[in-house]
Amino acid sequence: MKGSAPHATTPACMRLAGELRELRARTGLSLAVLAERTPYSKSSWDRYLNGKQLAPRQAVEALCALATEPPGRLMALWDLADLEWSGRARSAAPSVIAKETARPRNHRPGNRAATADRAEQRPRKRTTVGRRGAVIAAACAVAVGVAAAVWAAVLPDAGAGDPVRQAALSAPPSPGCRARGCAGKDPGLMGCGNPTQVRALGAPRRTSTGAWTEIRYNPACDAAWARVWHTHIGDALEVSAPGGKPQRAEVADKYDAEGYLFTPMIDGSDLTGLRVCFEPGGGGGPECFRR
Structure with missing residues (x-):
């Protein structure tokens, strides 16, 4: 079960809740019927649709199936919402900075031990700064890469130059009755x-x-x-x-x-x-x- 409330107002979480509400409206199903047709209770669906709780990935897939919606776009949006909701998207860099910028307490002016220690630490300090920069850069690159990939899949015009993907997205599903x-x-x-x-x-x-x-x-x-x-x-x-x-x-x-x-x-x-x-x-x- 995902946590509730703290990150519900982040952009991807808000958008995901809105998309789920639209899918539910398209199905024409009440919360009670959704609970009957999926493994999730009526109260759970109420929280998912309100954005009070991040819907499980399986719940999004189930609603896509009920609404005959190809799940790819919503799954990509869920991935980004999950990053926002859990806080992983913003916690990596600050934790790295806090750890890497910790300094020894005996660095006091006029203290020979401190002076010697500073001399010994200089090369290590430069190494630390380099390592810190590399770690932060890597963390930022991962975050930016994930966000770019997810939004590329979520945005309506993403992949406009790919005729195969566009044909797949534009082809209506075959009706199940007549x-x-x-x-x-x-x-x-x-x-x-x-x-x-x-x-x-x-x-x-x-x-x-x-x-x-x-x-x-x-x-x-x-x-x-x-x-x-x-x-x-x-x-x-x-x-x-x-x-x-x-x-x-x-x-x-x-x-x-x-x-x-x-x-x-x-x-x-x-x-x-x-x-x-x-x-x-x-x-x-x-x-x-x-x-």
């Missing part, structure tokens, strides 16, 4: 939520509570679903089409309320009569609209 086979399944888990393939069916609709709803469709999966944002705990969203089972999602916690919440998918081969209904958790009737 049409009727997608009904009731999670768009993120099935590879249907890829933003390069998804399009909105019509303009977003604003509800009386201030929440916004939108219909999403992926032609590669031939499936549709709805999403909602600016919600409150207890709100619910349902999408349906004639001849198919309605699919529903409920705002279960603050993370659902802070990000996008997605319904499971419906068969998108015939979207005639598709309907979306928003139900406010604070009471009141459902607000429905058709495509």
Whole structure:
């Protein structure tokens, strides 16, 4: 278990927590469902997403898998966050300097022993300074090298000159279902939520509570679903089409309320009569609209 709080505001740690929140929003999974599908508890996920505790590497890999996100970029960011969180990135050079600059206590003016000792120490002192400089330089080189390598992997435009890497990053994953086979399944888990393939069916609709709803469709999966944002705990969203089972999602916690919440998918081969209904958790009737 990683420590908490002291280094949570360092840049890489903050960015990693933000990236994890975005991945969780993409999956549309509540903390309770994340706890069911991973070895980590609901309270652990709460700390990881809030940046109160550095998520274990395996937790980041698990969330990437759930969000169908290639793990390379997040793993590189985790490496840098781990250096920041543990303090290893800044502790090496000061400790070396403190150790190497310690001086004997008998160096007092007018003391013959001290004078002789200084004479004997001069060549050693120069050697020590040289060694100290070499150690510090090596430590700095390692830190700079690690940071440069990690940020090169993390930044979006890194490796722009590598056509093979760019092709791998830009190629969308193959969907895991199609049409009727997608009904009731999670768009993120099935590879249907890829933003390069998804399009909105019509303009977003604003509800009386201030929440916004939108219909999403992926032609590669031939499936549709709805999403909602600016919600409150207890709100619910349902999408349906004639001849198919309605699919529903409920705002279960603050993370659902802070990000996008997605319904499971419906068969998108015939979207005639598709309907979306928003139900406010604070009471009141459902607000429905058709495509």
